[in-house]
Amino acid sequence: MIKKIVTQYKKLFLIAYSGGVDSTVLLHKMLKIKEKDPQIKIRAIHINHNLHSSSKKWEKHCTEICQKYDIPLIIKKIRIVLKGNIEEKLRIKRYNTIYNNLLDDEILLTGHHLNDQCETLILSLKRGSGPTGLSGMSSESFLGKKKIVRPFLQKTKKELEKWAYKNNLKWIEDFSNTNISYDRNFVRHKLIPILEQRWPFFLKNCFRTTVICCEETKLKNMFLKEKIQNFINFNESLNIKNFRNMKKEMCKALIRYWISLKNIKMPSYRIIECIYKEIVCSKEDANPKIIINKNEVRRYKKSLYFIKTQKSIKDTFLFWHDTNKKLLLPNNLGYLTRNNKGFTIPIPKKNELINIRFQFEGKILILGREKRRKIKKIWQEYNIPPWFRNQIPLLFYNDFFISAIGLFVIKEENFNKEKKIKENWKISWISKVKLNNENFFAFY
Structure with a gap:
C-alpha cells in the first residue's frame, strides 16, 4: 500500500508521528522506500497533548529518532479545556494543528490500522450512526483541501507489532491508552479481545462492512448530488415546496445532503428527523428553528435556511x-x-x-x-x-x-x-x- 502511494502521488509526505508502534512502523517503512528513491521528501510532526507526565519524554524520543535518520520534525504543543468530550476536542485540535503545518503539495500519512477502523465502527454503532458513520475511515480522504492517506487500514495491530519486533524498532507506550474510562480504550481493551476470541475473523469482517457502507454512501451521494440541483435556490437555501408530496425518506436524505454541503460535522439522525418533523411539517405560519452547534436551520416561505446563530442586537444604539x-x-x-x-x-x-x-x-x-x-x-x-x-x-x-x-x-x-x-x-x-x-x- 505504501509503495502504491509513493508511485501514485507526489514526493512530499508529512508523517503524523506520535512515537507509538503504529507511526513508528510507518516512519521506518517510508525510510526504506526513500533508500530506493532518494527524491522522496519526508517530514514528521509530533503533537504534544500536555496531558501526561511523560509527554516531554515522548517528545524527546521522537526528536532523537528523527535526528538519527535526518528527518525534519515539527513539534507542536496543544492544550484544551478538560471538560466534555476530551477525545473529540483533542482530535479536532490535533488535526487543525497538523493542517496548518502541511505544505500545499504535501500528503499527510497516518498509522491508523484495522483495529482503529473496527473501534471506529463500534463507536459509530453506539451513537446510532447510519451508513455514512459506519463507513469508518477512508484509506484516502481530504483534510480540508489537502490529502490524507492511511496505508495500514487493512493491517491489524498485531501485524504492525510483529514487523516492529522483527526490525528491532524502538517506540513508546502511552499508558493512558489503557484508561478504559475513555470509550475508545474500553472498546479496544474490553470488547475487541472478546469478539476476536469468539470470531477470529471479526476485524476483517468489520473492514468489509465499512467498505460496503462506504460504497453505498458514495452511490447515494452520487444520486443526491444530481437530485438536489432541483431543490437548491440561488441563495443556497433548500426549496421544500414539494416535500409534502414526496416520500419522507427522500426528504430527509435531501436535507442531510444539503447540510453536508455546509462543511460542518454532520448532525445526528435524530436532528435530521427533528428538522423534518418540526420545520418541514410544521404549520405555514410557524417560525421554528433547530440549533446545530453554532448554526440554525430555519424556514421561510417554503425554503430552509442554514444560518449562523447571531447575537441579538435589537437593543443596540x-x-x-x-x-x-x-x-x-x-x-x-x-x-x-x-x-x-x-x-x-x-x-x-x-x-x-x-x-x-x-x-x-x-x-x-x-x-x-x-x-x-x-x-x-x-x-x-x-x-x-x-x-x-x-x-x-x-x-x-x-x-x-x-x-x-x-x-x-x-x-x-x-x-x-x-x-x-x-x-x-x-x-x-x-x-x-x-x-x-x-x-x-x-x-x-
Whole structure:
C-alpha cells in the first residue's frame, strides 16, 4: 500500500508521528522506500497533548529518532479545556494543528490500522450512526483541501507489532491508552479481545462492512448530488415546496445532503428527523428553528435556511457623529459609509443626532405609498426573513425613524411637517448581505 502511494502521488509526505508502534512502523517503512528513491521528501510532526507526565519524554524520543535518520520534525504543543468530550476536542485540535503545518503539495500519512477502523465502527454503532458513520475511515480522504492517506487500514495491530519486533524498532507506550474510562480504550481493551476470541475473523469482517457502507454512501451521494440541483435556490437555501408530496425518506436524505454541503460535522439522525418533523411539517405560519452547534436551520416561505446563530442586537444604539468616517456595524454586518453611490436619504438638520438602531415596532408610511402599514408587513413584502429583521441597520434622526438602509425611506411628512427637506445625501451599507433584483436577501 505504501509503495502504491509513493508511485501514485507526489514526493512530499508529512508523517503524523506520535512515537507509538503504529507511526513508528510507518516512519521506518517510508525510510526504506526513500533508500530506493532518494527524491522522496519526508517530514514528521509530533503533537504534544500536555496531558501526561511523560509527554516531554515522548517528545524527546521522537526528536532523537528523527535526528538519527535526518528527518525534519515539527513539534507542536496543544492544550484544551478538560471538560466534555476530551477525545473529540483533542482530535479536532490535533488535526487543525497538523493542517496548518502541511505544505500545499504535501500528503499527510497516518498509522491508523484495522483495529482503529473496527473501534471506529463500534463507536459509530453506539451513537446510532447510519451508513455514512459506519463507513469508518477512508484509506484516502481530504483534510480540508489537502490529502490524507492511511496505508495500514487493512493491517491489524498485531501485524504492525510483529514487523516492529522483527526490525528491532524502538517506540513508546502511552499508558493512558489503557484508561478504559475513555470509550475508545474500553472498546479496544474490553470488547475487541472478546469478539476476536469468539470470531477470529471479526476485524476483517468489520473492514468489509465499512467498505460496503462506504460504497453505498458514495452511490447515494452520487444520486443526491444530481437530485438536489432541483431543490437548491440561488441563495443556497433548500426549496421544500414539494416535500409534502414526496416520500419522507427522500426528504430527509435531501436535507442531510444539503447540510453536508455546509462543511460542518454532520448532525445526528435524530436532528435530521427533528428538522423534518418540526420545520418541514410544521404549520405555514410557524417560525421554528433547530440549533446545530453554532448554526440554525430555519424556514421561510417554503425554503430552509442554514444560518449562523447571531447575537441579538435589537437593543443596540450606534451614534454616527462624524459621517465622514465609516460606521462599523456589529455581528459582522459590515459598515455604513457616506458616498455618491449609496441609498438616497433626506439629509438631517445640524442639531439632529444621527443614530442607528436595529428594532422598530408599529406602523410606518414609506416613500411612494399612501397608507401606513405595520413594519412586519413591510418586512414580509421585501421578503426579509424574521431572524434577519433585527440585523438591518435602521437610520434615525433623534427619535425619528428615517430609513431601513438599502430598502426603504420613511415619507418626509411623517417626521417633518413644519419644513420639507429638499437636500439629500447618500449612504451605502457595505456588507456580505446582498439584495438581488427581486429584493430577496441572499446570505453569503
